[in-house]
Every structure is written in C-alpha cells, then in structure tokens.
Amino acid sequence: MATPLSASAFLAALKAEGCKTVEYKSWRSHNRNHVGSWGPVNGVMIHHTVSSGEDSSVALCYNGHAKLPGPLCHTVGGKSGKLYMVSAGRANHAGSGDDDVLRAVVNETALPADNEANTDGNRHFYGLEIVNLGNGKDQYPAVQYDAAVRWAAAICRAHGWGAASVIGHKEWQPGKIDPHGPVEGRGSFDMNAFRRDVAERLKHPASWSTGSTSTTKPPAQQEEDDVPHAIGRYDTTDRTIVPRKWTTLPIEGVDLLTGATHYTATAHVQATLPAGSTFQGRFYHYRPDGSRWTGPIFERIGTDGSTFADFHNAGSIVASEKLRFEVIYYPAKSDDQKSVKLTTAYLRGLYWK
Numbered sequence: 001m002a003t004p005l006s007a008s009a010f011l012a013a014l015k016a017e018g019c020k021t022v023e024y025k026s027w028r029s030h031n032r033n034h035v036g037s038w039g040p041v042n043g044v045m046i047h048h049t050v051s052s053g054e055d056s057s058v059a060l061c062y063n064g065h066a067k068l069p070g071p072l073c074h075t076v077g078g079k080s081g082k083l084y085m086v087s088a089g090r091a092n093h094a095g096s097g098d099d100d101v102l103r104a105v106v107n108e109t110a111l112p113a114d115n116e117a118n119t120d121g122n123r124h125f126y127g128l129e130i131v132n133l134g135n136g137k138d139q140y141p142a143v144q145y146d147a148a149v150r151w152a153a154a155i156c157r158a159h160g161w162g163a164a165s166v167i168g169h170k171e172w173q174p175g176k177i178d179p180h181g182p183v184e185g186r187g188s189f190d191m192n193a194f195r196r197d198v199a200e201r202l203k204h205p206a207s208w209s210t211g212s213t214s215t216t217k218p219p220a221q222q223e224e225d226d227v228p229h230a231i232g233r234y235d236t237t238d239r240t241i242v243p244r245k246w247t248t249l250p251i252e253g254v255d256l257l258t259g260a261t262h263y264t265a266t267a268h269v270q271a272t273l274p275a276g277s278t279f280q281g282r283f284y285h286y287r288p289d290g291s292r293w294t295g296p297i298f299e300r301i302g303t304d305g306s307t308f309a310d311f312h313n314a315g316s317i318v319a320s321e322k323l324r325f326e327v328i329y330y331p332a333k334s335d336d337q338k339s340v341k342l343t344t345a346y347l348r349g350l351y352w353k
Helices: 005-018 054-063 100-109 140-161 191-202
Strands: 020-021 043-047 073-079 082-085 125-130 166-168 229-235 238-243 261-272 278-286 292-294 300-302 306-317 322-330 340-352
Touching: 005 082, 005 140, 005 191, 020 322, 043 140, 043 229, 043 340, 054 082, 082 140, 125 140, 140 261, 140 292, 140 306, 166 191, 166 261, 238 322, 261 278, 261 322, 278 306, 306 322
Parallel strands: 020 082, 043 125, 043 166, 073 125
Antiparallel strands: 073 082, 229 340, 238 340, 261 306, 261 340, 278 292, 278 300, 278 322
C-alpha cells in the first residue's frame, strides 16, 4: 500500500522514464475525491478507450459522459506516443472488481480469475486509457505501446513496486476485455507480455530520477524532443549465414544506434532460403560488459526464390548501450548443414534523443 503521488511527483516520474507528457487543462485538481477515497494505492490498470481520434479521446476521458462523469482515468495514451495528463486523484476508470485480484496485486503474486465485483478499484489503481477502438482490428502503434510500458514502469518505480502490480481492466472486472487488439510487431495485446516488458524496463535506470546523479540537468530541462529523427540504412553486401548460429548484421555498421535514445525500428532482409526453412531475427541492446538485453524473436518461413522478411522492435537504450540486429537460420531438414546467402538488409525507423 502506498500514498498516492502528488501531481508534481506523478509528472516528474513520467518524465524521468522518458515519457512525452502533455498537461491537459486543470488536470492537477480534476478528480472525483469528493465522492470517495483516493488511496491507499496498490497498482496500475491498463484500459482501451473504445474511441478514435487523439483530441476527442482526451476530451472524453477528461469530461466523461452523461452516465459516467470524468475524469475517466489519470492519463490517456495517444497513438502518437504522447501521454495526456487528465487527473492526479480519484478517477472513474476501474469500477468494482475482485477483492482476490486486489489481494494478489498487493502481494505481487499470480492473479486469480476475476469472478466477483465487490471492491472499489477507483480507490486503489492508477488508470491509463489507451486510444483504441477495442474492436480487435484497430492496431496499437509500437510507439503507443512503448509509451504505455513506460507509464506503468514509471509509477511502479516511484512506489517501489514490481511489474506484478500492473493489471489489465479485463483481469479486474468480470466481463471486461480491455486492453484488446493487435499491437504493431507483437501480435495481440497480452498482459503477461506487457508485464514482462515493464519488468525489463525496471531493470534499467530511468533517464532521470530524484536524487540521481545520472544527469546534471534539472527535471525542467529534461523535456523530450517531440520531433523524431529518421533511421535509414541500406546494405547490399552478400553475406553467408551458417545454420543454427546467431549472426549480427552490419547494416552500414554493426551499431545501429548509440547513446540514450528511444526508438522504433524495422529491419527488412532479403535472403535466398530453401522453401520450408526458418529465418528468425531480433534486435538487442549491447552493453560495455558484453551482456545484453534481447528483444522479441520474430520468425519467417523460407519460400522458393528470394525470401523477404521484416523484423520490428520499439524500445530505448541508455547512454552506454548500443542497438544491434541479428538473424539465425534453421534448415527445413535437421541434418542439412548448408549455408544460405543474405543479399540485402535495410533498416528504417524513428528515434528520439
């Protein structure tokens, strides 16, 4: 259990995590504290808005509607990756949920099935509404998903919680399905995968935090650059890929990005692969001590002639890390030892310093 963050501490925690925040209207004093308690807080909850349009969704979550007055969350996550602050107090987002789930969040243990609605969640959870229609077809852009991970990690870091303090609305209240829908480069929105991403984020220091010596600039100077820089690398060198061995690709150099950077990137690779063989790729963050953080593996199946494969990731590297990309090839037959030829590699994306 914890005392809720003040508006200033809340905002500072998000900025420290590298979030691009927008302060919307009178968000610092806009709340539902007059109808019930705000706190003690125990975790964070992820929702989707069932709406489209960034501006209109933010207005909806701030004002509410005839049946449910606003604010309807604490923060709105836009498809642009921006996080709009709409409240720093009690908000109408969680509703009534399962007390067994709350107990598991408090203890940071495995979540039970949510089969009751007997506990006030608005008192205990910070809420993020991610702009999405929730129809199972509307995609969450990678930059939007990454912002949601950062938002959850920032709050957990501020309170000293682990990723097990993060839940989806669908894990709290029976009958709810949010968050729901496809995430760019990741498949369906999965809360277990989301918690793993939050846990990975918490392994690394935030870009700035109170009392930290990692920067000499005060928090007011830590504003995110809203204008992204483009990544465009193209390599046509023929490269031999031996079976069953991860091979780092130098796409105009091994280090694709260096220094403290947020990024979203896609590697496009052309290779001559036997039909039915398997080609996998992943981005990784290389550290000075030789250790690494490895991103998700994406798999493509070889076709007759040239195979065109694409591999995506979104994330951030700290000042000492380097972003790299690697591939591995598995022949269709287990006893096949023949190498294959990679003919073209192209990297495109965006990054924010």
